[in-house]
């Protein structure tokens with residue numbers, strides 16, 4: 001008989017699911033894990049309650065799980081995507097929210113998964129929510145996700161440095177991102193909590209004191 005699952009068990013399940021995604025989407029290897037770490041660090045820095053920090057950590061780790069439902073030929077396509085292919089990729093938050101919503105213990109993070117591509121100005125997808133209509137967790141993950149994507153090398157472009165990615169995030173303050181959360185990310189960079197790496201694949205690692 002199954003025993004009650006612990007928080008550690010939940011993290012094991014999430015880790016296994018995101019490893020399955022990494023195996024499918026080779027150029028984003030480690031992305032889910034890094035976004036989870038950065039989202040958790042931001043949630044801690046903002047002084048959110050411990051259970052909310054856990055919820056954001058797990059939701060961030062699962063944020064792109066819907067890409068499991070996107071054809072490999074599109075996910076791993078070198079070079080620019082066509083508008084139709086972009087439309088297909090844009091389905092992943094909805095697919096992910098549905099997958100996560102079917103698992104009772106993860107149901108409370110489905111909003112983070114579904115809404116991580118919403119924008120603060122209402123021009124995001126899939127629901128076009130704006131401002132605080134988007135849950136705080138989804139707003140945090142949106143910033144962490146974009147920052148990680150910008151600093152990661154893709155087949156068709158090199159990654160930005162930490163500084164360049166922070167500048168770009170600040171430029172999108174109030175339009176794409178919640179200004180208060182951009183300030184948290186910027187403060188982490190100023191406090192040297194984001195450290196440059198020598199890795200060919202990604203530009204930063206977290207410095208956890």
Ligand SMILES: [Fe+2]
Nearest residue numbers: 063064116117
């Ligand atoms: Fe995504």
Ligand SMILES: [Fe+2]
Nearest residue numbers: 031063064145
């Ligand atoms: Fe992502």
